[in-house]
Amino acid sequence: MTTPNTAENLFRDIDTVNPVMPYLRQDRIPHIWCPGCGIGTTVNCFTRALTESGMDLDQIVVVSGIGCTGRVAGYLNLDSFHTTHGRAIPFATGLKLANPKLKVVVYSGDGDLAAIGGNHLVHAARRNMDLMVICVNNFTYGMTGGQVAPTTPLGARLSTMPYGNYDPPFNLPFLADACGAAYVARWTVFHVRQLAKSMLEGLRKKGFVFIEALSPCPTLYLRRNKRGEGVDELKYYKQNSIIKHGADTKEVGLTFDGKIVVGKFIDRERPTWLNAMNEHLTQQLGGKYTPYGG
Amino acid sequence: MGDSTTASRPGKGTVFVRSEICKGCSFCVDFCPTDCLSFSTEFNPKGYHFPVLSAPEACTGCDLCGLYCPDFAIYGERWKDIDERKAKGRPQPVPEPAAPAPVKPAWGTLVPTDPRGVLTGLHFMDGDHATCEGAIAAGCRFAAGYPITPSTEVVERFAARIPVVGGLFIQMEDELASSIAVQGAAWGGKKTLSVTSGPGFSLMMEHIGLAAVTETPGVWVNVQRGGPSTGLPTLPGQADMMQAKWGSHGDYEIIALVPNSPQECFDLMIKAFNLSEVYRCPVMFMMDEVVGHMVERVEIPPAERIQVVPRRLTTKPKGEYLPFATTSEDLVPEMTVAGAGHRIHVTGLTHDERGYPAMNAAAQDKMVTRLVRKIRDHADALVDVREHYLDDAEIVVVSYGITSRIAKSAVDDARARGLRVGHLRLRIVWPFPAARIRALCQHAKAFLVPELNMGQVVLEIERVVAGQAKVIGIPHAGGSVHEPDAILKKIIEATQ
Ligand SMILES: Cc1ncc(C[n+]2csc(CCOP(=O)(O)OP(=O)(O)O)c2C)c(N)n1
Ligand code: SF4
Ligand code: SF4
Ligand code: SF4
Numbered sequence: 018m019t020t021p022n023t024a025e026n027l028f029r030d031i032d033t034v035n036p037v038m039p040y041l042r043q044d045r046i047p048h049i050w051c052p053g054c055g056i057g058t059t060v061n062c063f064t065r066a067l068t069e070s071g072m073d074l075d076q077i078v079v080v081s082g083i084g085c086t087g088r089v090a091g092y093l094n095l096d097s098f099h100t101t102h103g104r105a106i107p108f109a110t111g112l113k114l115a116n117p118k119l120k121v122v123v124y125s126g127d128g129d130l131a132a133i134g135g136n137h138l139v140h141a142a143r144r145n146m147d148l149m150v151i152c153v154n155n156f157t158y159g160m161t162g163g164q165v166a167p168t169t170p171l172g173a174r175l176s177t178m179p180y181g182n183y184d185p186p187f188n189l190p191f192l193a194d195a196c197g198a199a200y201v202a203r204w205t206v207f208h209v210r211q212l213a214k215s216m217l218e219g220l221r222k223k224g225f226v227f228i229e230a231l232s233p234c235p236t237l238y239l240r241r242n243k244r245g246e247g248v249d250e251l252k253y254y255k256q257n258s259i260i261k262h263g264a265d266t267k268e269v270g271l272t273f274d275g276k277i278v279v280g281k282f283i284d285r286e287r288p289t290w291l292n293a294m295n296e297h298l299t300q301q302l303g304g305k306y307t308p309y310g311g
Numbered sequence: 312m313g314d315s316t317t318a319s320r321p322g323k324g325t326v327f328v329r330s331e332i333c334k335g336c337s338f339c340v341d342f343c344p345t346d347c348l349s350f351s352t353e354f355n356p357k358g359y360h361f362p363v364l365s366a367p368e369a370c371t372g373c374d375l376c377g378l379y380c381p382d383f384a385i386y387g388e389r390w391k392d393i394d395e396r397k398a399k400g401r402p403q404p405v406p407e408p409a410a411p412a413p414v415k416p417a418w419g420t421l422v423p424t425d426p427r428g429v430l431t432g433l434h435f436m437d438g439d440h441a442t443c444e445g446a447i448a449a450g451c452r453f454a455a456g457y458p459i460t461p462s463t464e465v466v467e468r469f470a471a472r473i474p475v476v477g478g479l480f481i482q483m484e485d486e487l488a489s490s491i492a493v494q495g496a497a498w499g500g501k502k503t504l505s506v507t508s509g510p511g512f513s514l515m516m517e518h519i520g521l522a523a524v525t526e527t528p529g530v531w532v533n534v535q536r537g538g539p540s541t542g543l544p545t546l547p548g549q550a551d552m553m554q555a556k557w558g559s560h561g562d563y564e565i566i567a568l569v570p571n572s573p574q575e576c577f578d579l580m581i582k583a584f585n586l587s588e589v590y591r592c593p594v595m596f597m598m599d600e601v602v603g604h605m606v607e608r609v610e611i612p613p614a615e616r617i618q619v620v621p622r623r624l625t626t627k628p629k630g631e632y633l634p635f636a637t638t639s640e641d642l643v644p645e646m647t648v649a650g651a652g653h654r655i656h657v658t659g660l661t662h663d664e665r666g667y668p669a670m671n672a673a674a675q676d677k678m679v680t681r682l683v684r685k686i687r688d689h690a691d692a693l694v695d696v697r698e699h700y701l702d703d704a705e706i707v708v709v710s711y712g713i714t715s716r717i718a719k720s721a722v723d724d725a726r727a728r729g730l731r732v733g734h735l736r737l738r739i740v741w742p743f744p745a746a747r748i749r750a751l752c753q754h755a756k757a758f759l760v761p762e763l764n765m766g767q768v769v770l771e772i773e774r775v776v777a778g779q780a781k782v783i784g785i786p787h788a789g790g791s792v793h794e795p796d797a798i799l800k801k802i803i804e805a806t807q
């Protein structure tokens with residue numbers, strides 16, 4: 018019998034009680050994120066969800082793409098993979114299918130997941146691949162210096178949209194919903210408790226989970242758009258968010274300075290890709306087929 | 312702060328601040344529900360003001376500050392919880408399970424393959440199907456692909472066969488996806504295969520680099536067709552040979568095998584899987600349309616005669632395993648799988664032995680040097696050639712894949728005419744068997760290199776021969792194969 022590697026066992030040292038610390042590769046802290054960047058806040062929420070879940074942390078794997086958010090994988094003291102730009106989801110797909118006992122979490126940015134990785138996002142949702150995707154949406158490409166992203170609201174200024182953005186953005190919850198995701202939620206980094214709760218639900222959900230976390234990029238997006246510091250953006254989230262669970266995802270598109278609908282939008286049951294395969298092949302092949310379990 | 316004497320406990324809770332890593336973002340100060348934090352007048356070493364508990368009586372220990380802090384620099388706790396925690400004392404470390412007795416790593420030895428799925432017996436099948444059978448016989452249990460002529464039959468067969476063997480095939484949304492899904496699966500413990508042709512090979516290049524730098528084993532099949540671009544979907548080419556070696560950006564080394572018959576598709580596939588486990592590098596399986604589609608006799612031996620290399624899984628205890636550490640004798644690190652408790656980090660960034668990003672010239676030099684040396688230093692062990700009439704050959708025809716079958720018949724013909732011609736067939740093209748070619752320079756006046764491209768492997772021969780003999784390419788743009796007479800004519804010319 019090995020010691021289950023739950024959070025409880027990690028809190029053995031009474032001096033490291035900051036609940037996030039046992040989840041971090043301490044030798045890599047401080048991190049590279051700018052002052053007032055919201056990515057670290059989402060990490061707090063994720064680690065609280067891990068604690069709540071009581072899951073064996075050895076069986077949780079984080080896969081990131083490339084970007085500021087993509088660096089999350091490197092800071093978490095879990096099995097973690099920092100892959101290529103846009104391809105975290107297909108890597109995670111292979112990993113999950115190779116060992117279905119793992120809980121595989123994709124943690125990446127809006128550009129990574131929705132631009133270069135958009136094709137993989139829609140297909141993983143369509144398949145209802147059993148993955149939890151956390152998309153930190155800061156409306157821009159942070160890592161490369163604040164270019165327009167497929168999430169950038171119309172009118173916002175970015176280094177490659179110097180006269181304001183005219184390239185229409187995705188409404189990511191609608192996209193994930195339309196493609197068949199089993200669970201879709203959006204929060205902002207102001208909504209830390211709700212975000213942590215959604216992440217917990219996501220960890221427990223079977224199927225494709227998509228959680229969008231709106232997050233400030235003060236260095237690029239906010240500065241260029243004269244929106245103040247990170248904390249000002251959190252205040253903006255606080256003032257302008259409307260919690261609407263079960264909202265029609267068609268209606269939750271974002272604008273530059275409008276209201277932000279947040280909440281748990283979708284929570285549905287659909288067979289996961291692997292369950293569908295096993296069920297179907299059992300039907301078709303009968304006794305010749307042993308359901309695949311890894 | 313965090314003083315546990317009762318006298319200093321005006322509130323229900325308190326906060327702990329690591330002021331040195333605070334970046335002064337004010338999230339905690341602004342979103343504390345009881346407004347009990349404010350900024351210090353002091354600066355921390357990085358020049359930021361950090362929070363102080365200015366209204367300790369109001370602090371509830373709710374830890375909302377901790378939840379907000381993006382820098383992990385503050386957290387709050389209730390005195391009640393602090394007391395409980397301290398009363399429990401430092402808990403006894405949970406005993407780690409006794410370290411397993413050191414076992415000889417299994418990867419040092421070959422073992423008979425898993426008999427499931429081995430179709431022992433005599434078959435008539437095409438090269439694509441034989442490739443699939445070779446992969447299954449080698450222990451491959453995960454394939455991902457995207458349909459493209461002339462390679463599709465490999466995955467079609469895999470999709471039909473694998474459910475009853477105990478594995479899985481997934482048709483991904485494109486080759487970018489399939490070439491990385493297999494890497495996820497490799498870190499999940501599978502031996503993996505990805506299959507493509509032409510444009511799909513170009514799309515896979517990004518992840519060949521990823522596999523090289525993360526030392527992820529796996530076999531990539533390219534059933535070569537005419538290019539560039541969409542080119543000749545149904546007709547042969549051998550013009551991806553340099554792409555196989557150089558196609559992804561940056562410096563790295565791969566291994567490339569080239570079968571010339573369905574039987575060899577089977578046999579060399581086993582070898583390809585074994586090499587990818589031994590060297591932990593991407594192994595390219597460079598077929599061509601003709602070899603892929605020709606039907607010939609294929610003999611599949613009994614499973615107990617098929618020897619495979621198990622993965623080099625570490626036996627180190629948790630906490631002691633460094634995923635990219637090697638010794639001076641062995642340049643290939645031990646591997647593990649996700650979920651084994653080693654808490655590995657694997658990145659495509661330049662990394663150190665722990666797998667952590669290390670973005671500097673020294674780390675780059677160390678990593679890249681090892682990645683290339685682990686193959687280059689073993690180039691002699693990796694020579695796999697077939698030789699005919701080379702003892703006294705003045706003219707050496709060097710070829711591979713489908714072209715080698717035509718070249719061989721031209722060489723036989725020339726020998727029948729009494730010409731001192733030999734044939735060297737490359738079954739492993741990369742790493743290049745440079746030493747063998749150099750040795751042949753003692754007798755050889757000329758090397759002839761027919762290939763279904765405008766001159767690729769011939770360049771490597773020129774480099775290796777370095778002026779000691781003539782090197783003559785026999786290019787062919789692809790779409791069909793060489794006429795034996797065209798090669799014979801060049802042989803005759805070269806003797807004059
Ligand atoms: C193939 C490829 N193209 C471009 C890049 C450069 N690049 C790195 S990160 C990034 C965008 C990241 O944006 P996002 O995913 O939103 O992450 P953020 O930095 O905003 O968290 C780009 C374009 C790359 N690494 N690889
Ligand atoms: S550039 Fe923007 S997204 Fe990246 S770390 Fe800085 S604030 Fe965060
Ligand atoms: S623990 Fe709660 S009350 Fe105390 S400072 Fe932090 S946020 Fe405020
Ligand atoms: S939230 Fe963290 S980084 Fe920001 S001011 Fe407070 S302690 Fe400092």
Ligand SMILES: [Mg+2]
Nearest residue numbers: 126127155157
């Ligand atoms: Mg972004």
